[in-house]
Amino acid sequence: MTLPGxxxxxxxxxxxxxxxxxxxxxLAQKAGGxxxxxxxxxVYRDLxxxxxxxxxxxxxxxxxxxxxxxxxxxxxxxxxYVRDAAEVLDEIRRGGRLPVFIGGTxxxxxxxxxxxxxxxxxPDAVRDAVRLRLDRDxxxxxxxxxxxxxxxxxxxxNARDRxxxxxxxxxxxxxxxxxxxxxxxxxxxxxxxxxxxxxxxxPEREALYARIDARFDAMLxxxxxxxxxxxxxxGLDPLLPAMKAHGVPALIRHLRGEISLExxxxxxxxxxxxxxxxxxxxFRHQLPEFEWRxxxxxxxxxxxx
Numbered sequence: 001m002t003l004p005g006x007x008x009x010x011x012x013x014x015x016x017x018x019x020x021x022x023x024x025x026x027l028a029q030k031a032g033g034x035x036x037x038x039x040x041x042x043v044y045r046d047l048x049x050x051x052x053x054x055x056x057x058x059x060x061x062x063x064x065x066x067x068x069x070x071x072x073x074x075x076x077x078x079x080x081y082v083r084d085a086a087e088v089l090d091e092i093r094r095g096g097r098l099p100v101f102i103g104g105t106x107x108x109x110x111x112x113x114x115x116x117x118x119x120x121x122x123p124d125a126v127r128d129a130v131r132l133r134l135d136r137d138x139x140x141x142x143x144x145x146x147x148x149x150x151x152x153x154x155x156x157x158n159a160r161d162r163x164x165x166x167x168x169x170x171x172x173x174x175x176x177x178x179x180x181x182x183x184x185x186x187x188x189x190x191x192x193x194x195x196x197x198x199x200x201x202x203p204e205r206e207a208l209y210a211r212i213d214a215r216f217d218a219m220l221x222x223x224x225x226x227x228x229x230x231x232x233x234x235g236l237d238p239l240l241p242a243m244k245a246h247g248v249p250a251l252i253r254h255l256r257g258e259i260s261l262e263x264x265x266x267x268x269x270x271x272x273x274x275x276x277x278x279x280x281x282x283f284r285h286q287l288p289e290f291e292w293r294x295x296x297x298x299x300x301x302x303x304x305x
Contacts, residue, residue: 009089009099009191011112011290012298013038013283014201015276016104016246017212019295021054023201023302024102028062030305031098036088037066038103038112043081044242046072046231050224051245052215063097072231072242075127078111079119085112086190101196106282112191113198113287117183122174130170131237139165150178163239193289200283200290201298209273216247216269220261229255246272 010027014020024035037043041051045068053067065088070076085101092099101112134142139162146169147154153168171179203211228251236243243249247268254264283290293301 009101009196011038011109011191011196011198012100012102012201013106013109013198013287013290014104015203015208015279016272017052017215017276018104018201018203018208020102020104020201021052021058023295023298024100025054025058025062026299027302027305028098028100030302031100033098033100034063034065034088034092036085036092036099036101037064038085038101038105038108040076040078040081040103040105040108040241041245042067042103043070043076044068044072044245045070046242047227047245047248049219049222049227050247052219065092072240073234073236075240077121078107079116079121081108082111082116082187082190089190104279106279106286109198109290110286111189113189113193113196113289115186115189118185118187119171119179119182120175122170126174127170130166130173131239134162134166134239142166142169145169146172150180152180153178163244166239198287198290199298199301200287200292201295202280202292203295205277208276212272212276213269216265216272219247220265225251225255225261228252246275 010033012020012024012027027033028035035054039051041047042053043066044051047053048068054064058064059067066081066084069084089099101109103109130142140159143154143157143159143165146157146165149172150168157164157168159165168179171177171182175182224247228248231242231248232252232255238244238249247264250259250264250267250271253259254261259267
């Protein structure tokens with residue numbers, strides 16, 4: 001791999017706890033770059049510890065953008081992300097610096113490089129009404145309605161998938177059109193082919209899983225439980241993305257006295273390991289243009305810059 005010019009961008013992806021953040025920082029320091037978050041959980045200001053956001057010291061050492069700029073009470077989408085990223089990218093390029101996108105959210109990377117479906121924002125009133133019915137009537141009832149109004153979505157979605165069933169029904173309520181219709185109308189990519197260099201950091205699985213477990217323990221020591229307690233005290237909708245961050249549901253159960261802290265940690269670690277496994281699969285099938293590199297190969301590349 002060679003370092004692209006300032007008119008291009010570097011995309012560094014990988015599973016959680018793969019060491020990509022340190023790699024991005026080193027590259028940005030050497031090449032005069034700006035680190036741009038491409039992780040759907042690190043956008044939330046309420047979860048610095050539990051989402052392993054860069055520390056204040058790291059953010060001071062190298063310019064970081066799109067970290068912790070969203071309140072947990074907001075349903076921040078890929079569409080919101082692309083709009084924010086477009087503004088940041090324009091600013092960085094006008095300053096003659098190298099954009100370094102780094103994270104593990106495949107949908108964000110796909111939206112940057114392939115474009116985004118044109119689903120309009122769902123009004124809060126519509127979303128709240130669907131969520132109220134979800135709690136009152138249950139997901140099976142909403143899935144039955146969805147199957148009548150959007151047979152393709154009804155067949156595609158699991159009848160117990162609360163989040164996706166509610167989302168599909170919200171879109172029909174708000175727009176009168178099925179979600180698949182909107183997905184067919186794709187916006188141009190922010191980073192078209194040829195405008196970026198992309199790498200996926202692929203550690204050895206067992207070593208990665210051990211690192212995930214150790215990091216979760218360090219998060220608990222570093223204040224993750226207190227962070228989740230403050231979040232839980234807000235009484236937010238449990239279907240909001242921030243409320244489903246790995247470790248949050250289990251730690252909330254512990255705070256309610258339902259399970260021990262040790263049991264919550266076991267669940268949080270397992271959820272994170274499963275997510276890492278899905279990240280490997282997703283990038284392999286959805287974004288084959290990413291060059292797969294071991295952490296050692298990636299570090300050697302940055303060292304040679």
